[in-house]
Amino acid sequence: MIIVKDLSVERLDKKIFENINLSLASGCISILKGKNGSGKTTLLKTILNIIEPSAGSIYWKGKLIKKNLYDFYNNITYIADKTTSLNRLTVKDNINIWKKIFLSNISVSQIEKALKTLKLQDYLNQKVSTLSLGETKKLEFLRLIIENKKLWILDEPLSSLDEDSMELMKQTFEDHCSKEGSVIFSSHHNPGIYVTEEINL
Amino acid sequence: MKFLVNPSKFNEMADYLFRPLLILSIILFAIGLLFSFYFSPDDYQQGSTVRIMYVHVPSAWLALLTYAIMTIYSILALAFRIPFGFIFNTAVAPIGAVFTLICIVSGSLWGKPMWGTWWVWDARLTSVAILFIIYLIIIFMNLSFENRIVREKVVAIFILVGSVNLPIVKFSVDWWNTLHQPATISKLSTPSIDPSMMTPLIIMTFAFIMIGVAIAILRIKTEIISRKSHLS
Amino acid sequence: MKFLNKIIFFYYREYKLNLSGFQDILTNIIFFFVSILIFIFSIGPDKEVISLIGVGMIWTLLLLSSTLSLRKFYQDDYENGNLLIIHLNGFSFGFIAILKTFSHFLFVQVPFLLSIPIACILLNIANDKLFYLFASFSIGSLILSCLGSISSSMNLMNQRNFLLGSVIVMIFSVPVIIFSVGIINMEESFNSLINILFGILLIVFAINPWASGLCLKLSLENN
Known part of the structure; x- marks a missing residue:
């Protein structure tokens, strides 16, 4: 569904992350793990084409998302930490x-x-x-x-949630995956959600 | 001509040029002031106050010229992604503001004996005042943003939007009937100014350009250094 | 069709948002009337003088009070992330700027337009001038909205000095004031002056999506 190739982002001549690779098929969940300030939100925003990467490319269904921006936007839900x-x-x-x-x-x-x-x-x-x-x-x-x-992009969805809601999120994710959807979310720890891919920043 | 867009090439060129420019400008100022005070005639109407012209006109030209160059650099920086344009804009805006201020103050001093008032609200004076305020806004914008990337691009956009004022300043004396006299020196026609006044005017203009470029070189160099060390 | 629906519902959202905060808009209008009051007290209640300078006064105060609400233009939507959501919903940044400009015109400037007759009664302005005031302000306010969009999008990341936004709008609205007040004082050249105002409107309308869109993108990028 979504393929990220050799993505690097720079801000003010400072490298935030380098050579990130990610491929997400439909029905998969991937998690971005990393410390505070490691660029989780930046990576998600780069995938959304808000931030311009210094190198690398992102494909949606085999096409560059830059060229098919609104087609891509029609298929995603983004939930920010706001x-x-x-x-x-x-x-x-x-x-x-x-x-x-x-x-x-x-x-x-x-x-x-x-x-x-x-x-x-x-x-x-x-x-x-x-x-x-x-x-x-x-x-x-x-x-x-x-x-x-189809695609859910979530930024820190699990912070400030109680145990019950956490369980609920887990269930929702699994439901969504069984319906051929996929999820990318960022978190500093994984509370036991089954993920197909883990990216460490 | 690469030194006009490349910071490191600019640094080399600047080291080479700064001293000669400064010395030349001092010499030109000395000659120009000497000419304008002693070797140029009084005006038959304005008397000795005409000598204010030798400061007023060059500073006005340079105020406009500075903004025009800033506009060109903004286009270069935004459209062709040349970061030197941002450096130039940040460094040169105060110089333009000072030239505009000199122009306004000297014009005001000239206006009191000639027109009988320090200030009139005619098109030329108002548009120059707006130019001055635009320069001030650029400087304040440079001071009040936290994020450098946003700041320099926003300032460049503002410079582009503000450049609508330039033709208004230039042509205000032709478009409206103003108290301010129309241009006496233009490229298309023979100047309606006497050669004896023309000589000190040209010398003073070059002196102003030299000192402007010298200060600009200093400021651009400091700006480059402060960027390299992440001070701004 | 889908796109048109999205635009309609964007305005539904703006309407709901402004309805819940209608006291802000009302405060603007109260500011307008109170400043008329202050103006009258400061120059004395001489009818002749007031009707002479009344039009210019109304225009100045309209400009000042409409720049008061500039901070709200994008700031709220930017801070709670709605700007991004709207963008992801399929509007480019330039188009968001156009939509927001019209929204500002509808919800901030139109109430001012409606309060002009009352101000004219208070200031003894002749009825035949009311039409010219209306015509000039309905075009002029759209120009002010465009300028407001540009300046407030520029100052989204400017946490220190927001007054700069108002100054930018006021600087660029100088020609608007000149020609709009010119219309009312020189009624015989109504057509030519209103055409000049239209021209200014078209220029700022063309600049607005480019400048605001770029600034919005920049601010979201570096948030």
């Missing part, structure tokens, strides 16, 4: 906005089910600013289900 939910609006409004801007054809019952598993159903009419950090994080993961894309 919360993109809008603070001033309620959880319900946020879900509505996401459903609309991503042109999602997900049904109401599906969302209710997902909310129930994420234990967010009681907060539906609360503003996002009143939620706790872990809860906003979980709300963010709702986007994975709403967008319903």
Whole structure:
């Protein structure tokens, strides 16, 4: 699905990482491991073509993503380590906005089910600013289900999650993989998610 | 001509050029000032105040010229990825600002006896004032960004956007009826200025160019060094 | 069709966002009226003088109060990562700049447009001048939105000195002020001046996606 060849990135004449190789087939999970400041977020952003690499190339389904950028973007969901939910609006409004801007054809019952598993159903009419950090994080993961894309790119998804949610994430990843999807995520440790490839930065 | 885009070549050339330029500019300043104070005639209308011209006009030309060169370097830096353009922009902006300030202050001093006021809001004066503020914004932008890569590119974009002001400054005296007189020296026609005033004006212009280039060389060299040692 | 839907829903999102923060927009308008008040007190309540300088005053204060909200232009979306999400949703940075410019025009400048008649009543400005004020501000405000987009995208990474953004907008809006106030004072040359304003609008409209898009990309890249 996605192939990264000899990728290097430089910032201010300083090498952040060099010669990263990665190949991800459909139905696979890969993890980026590394210390703080080792360039995990940079690598993910390079894959998203936000940061320009100093060398190397990235292919999506055999084509350079630079040349087929929006085709690539149509197939990915990116979750940053920031919360993109809008603070001033309620959880319900946020879900509505996401459903609309991503042109999602997900049904109401599906969302209710997902909310129930994420234990967010009681907060539906609360503003996002009143939620706790872990809860906003979980709300963010709702986007994975709403967008319903093939490739998930997640930046530090496991930080500030409790044990139950961690288990839930594991399950979600495995479900997604069984549906021919694939996942790249970054983390400084692996809490026991089955991964097909591990990249150490 | 590689030294115009390559930092290390520039450094070599700068070591070679700096001293002669400085000496030449001092000599030219001495000759020029001597000419403009003693060997040039009084104007029949303006009297002795016409001598302000020998500072006012060269500094105005150089203020415009500096911005024009900065615009060219911005295009080079953004379109052809020549980092020397960014170095040049950072280093030279204060020099342009100083030339503009000299131009404004000397013009103001000239305006008081001639027009009866320090300042009028006509097109030429306003556009030069805007040029000065644009220079100041460039300097402040250079000071207020944390990230160097973003800073230099944003400043280059701003210089490009701000270059719309250049033709307005140049042609304001032709497009609008202003108190400021139109250009007396242009390439296309014979100058309407007397040779006895032309000589000191040209000498002073060259003196200004020399001193400008000398200071620019110093500033660009420091900028290159500070970049190499990651100070900025 | 899909793209058009995305654009429509982008505006739905902007609408929701601005509705939840409508007090910010209202504060801008209150600032506008309070500064009119201050202006009148500082020059004295002489009707003749006020109606003479009223138009220029309204324009100046509109400019000042619309630059107040510049910080909000991209900053919120940039900081919570929505800008990136919108980009990944299939809009190039230049196109985001155009969309955001119109959004700023709709949600910040149009309320000002609606408050102009009230300001005209307060300042004893003749009714026939109202039309010229309206025409010049509806074009001029779009120019201001474009300039605002350029300057606020430039200052996204500038944490220290955001006032610079307002200064940039004000510097480049000098010609806008000259020609818009010129329209109202020289009604016989309405056509030529409004054409000049249109020309300026087209120029900034052409520069805006390039400059803002580049700055947005730069800021996201180096975040």
